[in-house]
Amino acid sequence: MSIRLITIAFSHYCEKARWALDRAGIAYVEDAHLPLFSYLPLVRAGAKRTAPALVTGDGPVVVDSTDILHWCDGKGDAEPLFPPGDAAVAELEDDFDRRLGPATRRLAYFHLLGDRRATLDVMGKHGPAWERVVGKAAWRLAVIAIRRGLRVDAAGAERSRTVIDQTFAVVGERLADGRRYLGGDRLTAADLTFASLAAPIVLPPGYADYLPRPDLVPPAFQAIADHYRRTPAGELVLRAYDER
Numbered sequence: 001m002s003i004r005l006i007t008i009a010f011s012h013y014c015e016k017a018r019w020a021l022d023r024a025g026i027a028y029v030e031d032a033h034l035p036l037f038s039y040l041p042l043v044r045a046g047a048k049r050t051a052p053a054l055v056t057g058d059g060p061v062v063v064d065s066t067d068i069l070h071w072c073d074g075k076g077d078a079e080p081l082f083p084p085g086d087a088a089v090a091e092l093e094d095d096f097d098r099r100l101g102p103a104t105r106r107l108a109y110f111h112l113l114g115d116r117r118a119t120l121d122v123m124g125k126h127g128p129a130w131e132r133v134v135g136k137a138a139w140r141l142a143v144i145a146i147r148r149g150l151r152v153d154a155a156g157a158e159r160s161r162t163v164i165d166q167t168f169a170v171v172g173e174r175l176a177d178g179r180r181y182l183g184g185d186r187l188t189a190a191d192l193t194f195a196s197l198a199a200p201i202v203l204p205p206g207y208a209d210y211l212p213r214p215d216l217v218p219p220a221f222q223a224i225a226d227h228y229r230r231t232p233a234g235e236l237v238l239r240a241y242d243e244r
């Protein structure tokens with residue numbers, strides 16, 4: 001039985017899982033869905049409500065992106081993402097997962113969802129054709145549901161920017177001694193998680209398949225990406241994607 005990664009294709013947590021699987025050289029099939037449509041396959045697989053989930057065929061379904069990274073460390077060929085005994089990498093990874101991920105998602109949605117063409121472009125690229133047809137027809141309802149569910153509003157976007165600025169500052173300070181990666185000279189779970197969870201606001205070319213076409217990115221959204229790309233932390237995101 002092939003390994004199946006259930007995703008919301010453009011979700012940055014799903015990107016994190018894809019990246020870890022690719023890096024570890026693990027063959028898998030992506031079962032991509034649109035938001036809300038992902039619930040049924042997740043529940044059927046015995047996962048939680050959130051994507052990603054990894055159906056391995058030889059054990060329980062792995063239901064959280066960080067657990068998928070650990071699973072890859074146990075199964076893949078690459079050097080471990082969590083170097084044994086390195087508590088700093090695990091702490092950074094956990095902080096990015098709990099604070100940065102929700103913040104970048106909210107800020108990106110805040111700038112995306114007001115623009116119908118950009119939103120439909122992102123939602124129209126992946127997943128079963130019937131989901132895209134229904135999603136397009138019901139896009140206004142989907143936008144309302146996402147805005148309510150994730151508290152996507154001006155005040156939330158402002159709070160998220162503060163979290164992002166704090167996190168980018170912490171990352172920048174760690175890189176200030178000239179190290180290439182957060183844990184030292186090679187990519188670890190901290191870098192992979194930071195780069196994938198920051199991708200929706202840094203817009204690295206390697207994530208383009210999950211972003212609006214460049215000419216559709218709303219100007220205020222592009223200005224945010226331009227700002228963060230110029231920071232040392234933003235440069236780490238771009239470099240990690242270049243080397244992906």
Ligand SMILES: N[C@@H](CCC(=O)N[C@@H](CS)C(=O)NCC(=O)O)C(=O)O
Pocket residue numbers: 008011012013014049050051052063064065066097105
């Ligand atoms: N901590 C989880 C977070 C995953 C997550 O928030 N996934 C979102 C997509 S970005 C989701 O599936 N949301 C659907 C929902 O919450 O109902 C992980 O790392 O896997």
